[in-house]
Amino acid sequence: MGKQISIFVENKPGKISKITEILxxxxxxxxxxxxxxxxxxxxxxxxxxxxxxxxNILQENNFLVSLQDVxxxxxxxxxxxxxxxxxxxxxxxxxxxxxxxxxxxxxxxxVLILKVKNVKIVEKILKERGYKxxxx
Amino acid sequence: MKQKQAPLLNLDFWDKDIETLERKKIKELQLENLNYSIxxxxxxxxxxxxxxxxxxxxxxxxxEKSPFTTxxxxxxxxxxDFITTDLKxxxxxxxxxxxxxxxxxxxxxxxxxxxxxxLVARCLYMIGMRxxxxxQNMMSYGLFTGGLGLHYGAEKIGALIIPAGxxxxxxxxxxxxxxxxxxxxITPSYLLYLAHYIEEIGLSPSEDFNLKIAVVGAEPYSENTxxxxxxxxxxxxxxxxxxxxxNGPGVAFECPYKDGLHLWEDSYYMEIINPKxxxxxxxxxxxxxxxxxxxxxxxxxxxxxxxxxTKIIKEKCNCGRTHRRIxxxxxxxxxxxxVKGVNIFPSQIETVIMGFPEVDKNYQIIxxxxxGLDILTIQVEIxxxxxxxxxxxxRNLQEKIRDELKEKILVTPIVELxxxxxxxxxxxxxxxxxxxRRL
Numbered sequence: 001m002g003k004q005i006s007i008f009v010e011n012k013p014g015k016i017s018k019i020t021e022i023l024x025x026x027x028x029x030x031x032x033x034x035x036x037x038x039x040x041x042x043x044x045x046x047x048x049x050x051x052x053x054x055x056n057i058l059q060e061n062n063f064l065v066s067l068q069d070v071x072x073x074x075x076x077x078x079x080x081x082x083x084x085x086x087x088x089x090x091x092x093x094x095x096x097x098x099x100x101x102x103x104x105x106x107x108x109x110x111v112l113i114l115k116v117k118n119v120k121i122v123e124k125i126l127k128e129r130g131y132k133x134x135x136x
Numbered sequence: 137m138k139q140k141q142a143p144l145l146n147l148d149f150w151d152k153d154i155e156t157l158e159r160k161k162i163k164e165l166q167l168e169n170l171n172y173s174i175x176x177x178x179x180x181x182x183x184x185x186x187x188x189x190x191x192x193x194x195x196x197x198x199x200e201k202s203p204f205t206t207x208x209x210x211x212x213x214x215x216x217d218f219i220t221t222d223l224k225x226x227x228x229x230x231x232x233x234x235x236x237x238x239x240x241x242x243x244x245x246x247x248x249x250x251x252x253x254x255l256v257a258r259c260l261y262m263i264g265m266r267x268x269x270x271x272q273n274m275m276s277y278g279l280f281t282g283g284l285g286l287h288y289g290a291e292k293i294g295a296l297i298i299p300a301g302x303x304x305x306x307x308x309x310x311x312x313x314x315x316x317x318x319x320x321x322i323t324p325s326y327l328l329y330l331a332h333y334i335e336e337i338g339l340s341p342s343e344d345f346n347l348k349i350a351v352v353g354a355e356p357y358s359e360n361t362x363x364x365x366x367x368x369x370x371x372x373x374x375x376x377x378x379x380x381x382x383n384g385p386g387v388a389f390e391c392p393y394k395d396g397l398h399l400w401e402d403s404y405y406m407e408i409i410n411p412k413x414x415x416x417x418x419x420x421x422x423x424x425x426x427x428x429x430x431x432x433x434x435x436x437x438x439x440x441x442x443x444x445x446t447k448i449i450k451e452k453c454n455c456g457r458t459h460r461r462i463x464x465x466x467x468x469x470x471x472x473x474x475v476k477g478v479n480i481f482p483s484q485i486e487t488v489i490m491g492f493p494e495v496d497k498n499y500q501i502i503x504x505x506x507x508g509l510d511i512l513t514i515q516v517e518i519x520x521x522x523x524x525x526x527x528x529x530x531r532n533l534q535e536k537i538r539d540e541l542k543e544k545i546l547v548t549p550i551v552e553l554x555x556x557x558x559x560x561x562x563x564x565x566x567x568x569x570x571x572x573r574r575l
Contacts (some may be wrong), residue, residue, distance in 0.1 A: 006525025008518065008555055036527045038534075040552045052383045064518060064555040066525030 001117055002072030002135055003051040009043045022061050028054045032102040047113055071114040071122045074132040077103050099114035147455055151263035155457045162401050169201035169226035177436040182216035193314045205440045220437045225436050227290030232380040242380055245434040252383045253487050255400055256289025265319055269292035272317040276302040281384025282354050286321045305333050316330045319349040324357035328497035331368045339394035342370040351376050356465045356483050360490030381440055382427050388462055396449040396499055403431050411469050422447040424469055443469045475510045480545045484566050488540050494522040494533050498559045504572045512549040517556045
């Protein structure tokens with residue numbers, strides 16, 4: 001099962017650079033990041049090459065963090081890849097709560113991160129369809 | 137689960153005759169002592185002039201003819217103007233600071249100190265403290281009355297006292313664990329901080345200590361805060377009321393029923409007035425507490441305006457004590473702030489915030505004015521365990537807190553969520569309200 005890290009941040013300059021600085025010093029590679037903003041605070045979601053380590057180190061640095069289960073699936077980096085997955089999940093009446101991704105090899109491979117209610121079921125469905133699931 | 141609650145309804149008395157004296161006799165005693173106090177006060181420079189027309193008081197209505205004594209009176213005059221006896225008979229002075237920088241000084245004779253200690257012993261015995269207890273007094277020793285006041289009372293009972301004083305949290309925890317402390321005296325904000333600290337270092341406030349009782353006072357706090365503290369530590373938390381002008385702690389105290397504080401009417405005569413009209417309100421109505429010392433020799437105070445807002449609980453208490461109870465102090469007349477023309481007390485906000493298990497114990501109230509409009513912002517800390525990483529949960533929480541606050545204080549505040557441990561904490565009295573409008 002894949003993981004992502006949610007970080008609570010007050011909406012103040014310097015908060016993100018603090019996070020990237022901590023991760024950089026710990027030699028953790030940041031793979032992808034999204035930010036949801038809600039006025040005075042926001043939530044940053046990150047995916048790294050070592051999520052458990054990143055989680056621990058952020059917590060040690062007094063960040064409010066939470067480790068969440070997500071589906072991390074490899075897809076071809078070409079037109080229509082995401083659509084295929086979206087279609088499969090639609091058929092199973094599964095709602096995608098949040099999604100983002102990153103390219104691993106330009107024109108060949110990309111990684112899609114999906115936040116869904118039941119990660120295990122979605123993983124099973126995608127596996128059966130021949131998708132490769134990734135764990136960080 | 138380990139059951140470590142102290143027996144709740146320990147209905148023993150320290151001084152049964154006085155504590156259960158019938159109302160009629162209390163009133164007789166009060167009238168007698170009021171006359172004693174007034175006559176005694178007339179020996180002081182300050183009251184000589186002021187009370188010269190006050191003859192023997194035959195009813196409580198007669199007392200209303202004498203003027204109030206205010207904080208300003210204490211600050212304006214020389215402290216010695218209030219002494220009724222030769223200075224050689226004064227054995228102790230306590231003081232509390234006024235907002236303007238000058239201090240109020242309160243003088244005590246040896247007998248005053250003894251009577252005060254006995255009152256405090258009465259309070260502590262009422263909540264179950266006995267000789268066998270190990271009492272860690274986590275209040276400032278010195279000019280502040282909280283430290284020495286409780287110390288003398290607990291010593292009178294015969295408890296083992298740890299005069300720990302305030303601050304140095306690590307040391308406090310070490311003392312509590314090494315010496316197996318069973319009772320503490322502490323401010324609510326410091327006890328909340330202590331809980332946080334104990335959890336931070338990986339200990340359990342409820343399982344790793346021998347605590348049974350906490351006397352929590354010196355700052356107003358809400359019923360929800362009490363419940364929160366009781367749940368965290370699995371102890372009984374009792375509210376304590378006092379002010380240095382009336383000796384200090386021990387003026388009023390909760391009994392095991394925890395439903396209002398018995399104000400010791402053999403030592404203090406209480407009136408509740410409307411702070412705007414200065415008229416006495418109906419019994420049971422809210423107003424400012426006005427107190428007259430009935431026994432103090434060194435420095436009697438007549439009709440002293442405490443600035444504290446409360447009301448009298450008319451009903452008899454099940455514990456058997458006949459001294460009337462006052463409600464938990466709602467706030468100080470001067471704590472109240474006005475936002476958009478509405479009177480708000482920090483305690484109202486605290487009550488709402490403490491009702492949310494998702495937020496931590498610390499909070500801050502910020503009042504600002506932008507383009508002529510008051511803006512009320514409440515900052516609360518999210519609890520670690522509650523954070524699941526979803527922004528919607530936080531938005532919902534924010535809205536729920538905001539709506540409940542609006543219902544209670546009639547002003548819609550901005551609720552800001554911040555991370556745990558981000559708001560400033562103090563080990564002494566907490567500064568919760570920041571009014572930027574006056575800066």
